[in-house]
Amino acid sequence: MAPRTILLAALLAGSATPAAAQETPNIEMWRLDCGTIELSDTAPFSDTHLYDGEPRTLTDSCYLIRNGDRYLLWDAGLPAALRGTSATQWVFTLSVEKTIAEQLAEIEVAASDITYIGVSHYHDDHIGQAAEFPDAELLIGRGDAEAVTSGRMEATRAQLAPWLAEGAEGKVTRIAGDHDVFGDGSVRMVAMHGHTPGHKALVVELPQSGTYMLTGDLYHFEEQIENKGVPVFNTDRADTLASFHRFNQMADNLDATIVIQHDPRHLVRLPTFPESAR
Structure with a gap:
C-alpha cells in the first residue's frame, strides 16, 4: 500500500468513532x-434614557440541568431570607415565594446531589442561595471572582463564602473564557463580558428540544435586543455591545431558542416546573 493510502486509511480509522461512544x-x-423583581422605574436599564419612567415586572429564573447523574444549578436566585416577604432597594422591590431547595425537593433532588453551581455573574439576584450548596463546585467568571475577592465587595464575598472567603475550602473554577461544564459539549458557559467583568451566558444542547441559550443578565428583557439598551450599572459598555453581537450571532448560527432569564414573557419557552425540557 502506498504511503499516501496508508495515511488516509489511518485518518479515516481515527475518525470512525464506534456508535456506542457517540x-x-x-x-x-x-x-x-x-x-420576582418589581421595577418602579426601568430607567437604570438604559444609559441613553430608552426606558425612563416605565414600570416593569421581572422574573428571577434559575435552572437545573441534569447530565446523567451529575447536576448543574445555573444561577442561585434571590436570598432565601426573602421567602414570604419583600424588600425594596432603589427602584427594585424583591420577593421570593419558594426557595431553590424546596423546589428541588419536589423532584427528589437533594442539595448534596448538585455537582456544580454555575453563576452568570456576582449580582445578588444570581447568587442569593448559592451558599446552601457548599459541597458543589462553583463555576464563576475569572473577572467576577477577582472583583469579589478584591476587598471592595465584602457583602457579595460573604454570599460566596464557601468558595471565595479567606481560607475557604469549597472547590471553585475561575473561567477566563468559555467552559465545557460536563466535558461532552452539551452545556457550555460562554463569555459575555460587560454586565460584569466575567459575565457568562449558558448554551444547553438538549437531545429532543434542541439548543437553548440562557442570557444571564446580558439582556433583561426583549426590548434590549431590539434597541441595544445598556444598563447604567454595567461595568463596561464596549464589552457589553461586543457581547450583544457575539450572543446574537451565536444564537443565529446554532438556531438556538433564546431564554432571557428575567423576562416573564420567556417563561413559556420552557416547560412549567416540575416538568422538564429534554
Whole structure:
C-alpha cells in the first residue's frame, strides 16, 4: 500500500468513532422560580434614557440541568431570607415565594446531589442561595471572582463564602473564557463580558428540544435586543455591545431558542416546573 493510502486509511480509522461512544447524553433542564423583581422605574436599564419612567415586572429564573447523574444549578436566585416577604432597594422591590431547595425537593433532588453551581455573574439576584450548596463546585467568571475577592465587595464575598472567603475550602473554577461544564459539549458557559467583568451566558444542547441559550443578565428583557439598551450599572459598555453581537450571532448560527432569564414573557419557552425540557 502506498504511503499516501496508508495515511488516509489511518485518518479515516481515527475518525470512525464506534456508535456506542457517540451515545447522546441523557440531559434534561428545569426552570426554577427564584423570585420576582418589581421595577418602579426601568430607567437604570438604559444609559441613553430608552426606558425612563416605565414600570416593569421581572422574573428571577434559575435552572437545573441534569447530565446523567451529575447536576448543574445555573444561577442561585434571590436570598432565601426573602421567602414570604419583600424588600425594596432603589427602584427594585424583591420577593421570593419558594426557595431553590424546596423546589428541588419536589423532584427528589437533594442539595448534596448538585455537582456544580454555575453563576452568570456576582449580582445578588444570581447568587442569593448559592451558599446552601457548599459541597458543589462553583463555576464563576475569572473577572467576577477577582472583583469579589478584591476587598471592595465584602457583602457579595460573604454570599460566596464557601468558595471565595479567606481560607475557604469549597472547590471553585475561575473561567477566563468559555467552559465545557460536563466535558461532552452539551452545556457550555460562554463569555459575555460587560454586565460584569466575567459575565457568562449558558448554551444547553438538549437531545429532543434542541439548543437553548440562557442570557444571564446580558439582556433583561426583549426590548434590549431590539434597541441595544445598556444598563447604567454595567461595568463596561464596549464589552457589553461586543457581547450583544457575539450572543446574537451565536444564537443565529446554532438556531438556538433564546431564554432571557428575567423576562416573564420567556417563561413559556420552557416547560412549567416540575416538568422538564429534554
